[in-house]
Amino acid sequence: xxxNGKSSWERFAPQMKELSHERLQMESRMRRALELDEFELxxxxxIDAATGRVTGAEALLRWNSPVMGLVMPDRFIPLAEETGxxxxxxxxxxxxxxxxxxxxxxxxxxxxxxxxNVSPRQFRxxxxxxxxxxxxxxxxxxxxxxxxxxxxxxxxxxxxxxxxILQELDATGIRLSVDDFGTGFSALSYLKSYPFDTLKIDxxxxxxxxxxxxxxALVRAIINMAHSLSLTVVAEGVxxxxxxxxxxxxxxxxxxxxxxxxxxxxADFLAWLRIR
Ligand code: C2E
Ligand code: CA
Ligand code: CA
Ligand code: CA
Numbered sequence: 001x002x003x004n005g006k007s008s009w010e011r012f013a014p015q016m017k018e019l020s021h022e023r024l025q026m027e028s029r030m031r032r033a034l035e036l037d038e039f040e041l042x043x044x045x046x047i048d049a050a051t052g053r054v055t056g057a058e059a060l061l062r063w064n065s066p067v068m069g070l071v072m073p074d075r076f077i078p079l080a081e082e083t084g085x086x087x088x089x090x091x092x093x094x095x096x097x098x099x100x101x102x103x104x105x106x107x108x109x110x111x112x113x114x115x116x117n118v119s120p121r122q123f124r125x126x127x128x129x130x131x132x133x134x135x136x137x138x139x140x141x142x143x144x145x146x147x148x149x150x151x152x153x154x155x156x157x158x159x160x161x162x163x164x165i166l167q168e169l170d171a172t173g174i175r176l177s178v179d180d181f182g183t184g185f186s187a188l189s190y191l192k193s194y195p196f197d198t199l200k201i202d203x204x205x206x207x208x209x210x211x212x213x214x215x216x217a218l219v220r221a222i223i224n225m226a227h228s229l230s231l232t233v234v235a236e237g238v239x240x241x242x243x244x245x246x247x248x249x250x251x252x253x254x255x256x257x258x259x260x261x262x263x264x265x266x267a268d269f270l271a272w273l274r275i276r
Contacts, residue, residue, distance in 0.1 A: 003240065003241045004262055006039075011090020013233065018164060024077065026079060027079060027083060027254075028078065029067065029068075030063075030076060030079065030080060030083075030085055031063060031085065033063060033065065034085075034089060034092060036087060038063055038064050038065055038066070039061060039062070039063055039089065039092065039093075039094050040061075040062045040063075040096060040266075041059045041060065041061060041062070041093060041100065041266065042059075042060050042061075042062060042263040042264055042265055042266075042269075043057040043058070043059055043060070043100065043263060043264060043265075043266065043269040043274070044057060044058050044256060044260075044261060044262065044263040044264070045057050045111070045260050045269075045273075046058060046234065046254050046255070046256045047234065047254060047255045047260050048253070048254060049244070049247060049248040049252050049253055049254060049255050050248065054095060054110075054112065054273065054276065055112065055113055055254065056101075056112045056113030056114055056145075056147075056151070057101075057112060057113075057114060057115070057269065058114075058115040058116075058117075058256065058263075059093060059096070059097040059100070059114060059115065059116045059117075060073065060135050061077070061089075061093055061117075062115075063076055076224070077119060080110070080119075081119050081121045082149075084120075084121065085246070086119050086121050086122045087121065087122055087125050089133055090118065090119065090122040091135070091228070093116055094116055094132060094135050094146075095132075095135050095138075095139070097114045097116045097146075098114060098135055098139040098141045098146065098270075099139055100114070100140065100266055101113070101114040101145065101268070102139055102140070102179050103266075104269075104270060104273060106275075107270055107274075108273050108274065110270070111145065112145075113145045113146070113147060113175075114145065114146055114147070115147040115148075115149055115177065116145075116146070116147070116148060116149065116167070117149045117179065118148045118149065118150055120151075120153065121154050122152045122160070123150065123154060123165060124161070124165070128165065129165060129168045129169060129172070129189065132148075132172070132174065132196075133172055134233065136172070136174075142173075143173035143174045144173050144174070144175060146174050146175065147174070147175040147176070147177050147197070147198060148169065148174060148175070148176055148177070149177045149178075149179040149200065150166075150176065150177070150178065150179060151178070151179045151180050152178060152180065152181070152183070152184035152190075153184050155190050155194070162194075163194060166195055166196075167195060169195075169215050170195035175197040175198060176194075176196045176197055176198070177196060177197060177198035177199065177200055177234070178191070178196050178198070178199050178200065180197060180199065180200065180202045181199045181200055181201055181202055181222065182202050182204075182205055182218075182222065183202045183204065188225070191225075191226075191229055191231070191256065192229060192270075196231060197231065197232060198231060198232045198233070198234055198236070199222070199226045199231045199233055199253050200233075200234045200236050201219060201222055201223075201234070201235045201252075202232065202236065202237075203236045203257070204236040204237075205218060205219050205222070206219070206235050206236065206238055206243060206247070206257070207237060207239070209243050209246055209247065210240075210242055210243060210246060217247065219247070219250070220250050221249055223247075223251050223252055224251075227251065232253045232254065233251075233252050233253050233254070234253065234254040234255070234256060235247045235252050235254070235255050235256065235257075235267050236254075236256045236257060236260045237246075237257045238255045238256060238257030238258075238260070239256075239257050239258045239259050240259055241259060243259070244259055245256075247268070
């Protein structure tokens with residue numbers, strides 16, 4: 001239908017209204033979610049490629065909403081970022097993740113590492129570094145068992161500011177990792193100039209690792225480059241045994257993905273650790 005008599009705005013407007021209504025509703029629900037204790041952290045194990053042992057876990061946020069059900073992070077983190085709510089939520093994430101790692105240690109006798117995702121808005125909060133330090137002290141968590149996962153996106157704008165924060169974090173002994181490596185930033189020089197410890201190869205590369213030769217060559221090149229810069233390499237999105245075999249054969253240090261376990265709730269993760 002070319003013309004139904006309405007301007008394009010009029011035809012578009014109802015949809016816009018609906019979208020912003022939905023957004024507002026989500027926003028007000030999210031404001032209460034923290035106090036109503038609706039957020040949950042799920043955990044996915046990270047495996048030492050050489051020994052097959054679990055060395056730690058990545059904490060992944062879920063919103064268990066009584067109205068919307070289990071909401072995945074891609075659906076609410078962007079809004080949490082825009083509204084700044086990611087700052088208190090993100091602080092809660094770090095607290096919960098450290099407390100969980102402590103509990104696992106008490107329950108199993110093994111000191112596991114914990115990785116948490118940090119979004120740009122949260123990272124730029126002037127209180128961020130001190131709040132992280134406070135949490136570590138309160139949980140009695142050694143800094144070098146905590147890894148903050150940051151995407152390359154963060155380095156794109158005001159990189160001088162980012163450099164300062166990264167250096168401050170590095171000075172606390174916390175580990176820093178580049179998440180989704182290969183999907184964002186094109187220049188690689190930043191890897192040399194920032195104090196990263198770990199590089200996480202994005203799952204889109206891992207998915208293709210056994211396909212075309214080009215992709216396997218790319219992954220091997222990433223591993224070699226990371227090692228020559230003294231970075232540890234984690235492959236995410238490992239779904240098949242053959243991918244794990246390929247990656248360990250080419251020196252990838254750690255593996256993570258559905259092949260080992262999907263992200264699971266805290267209690268299930270502890271049970272998983274015990275039967276392993
Ligand atoms: P991410 O940091 O890249 O996390 C990895 C995502 O891949 C997770 O999705 C995980 O469930 C999924 N995944 C793990 N193994 C496999 C696999 O073998 N195959 C496939 N296809 N996928 C796998 P999830 O949990 O939906 O999280 C999505 C994104 O949301 C995360 O991507 C991260 O960027 C963000 N996120 C999650 N939790 C937090 C948080 O606490 N704070 C912030 N700021 N962002 C978070
Ligand atoms: Ca991550
Ligand atoms: Ca470091
Ligand atoms: Ca990732």
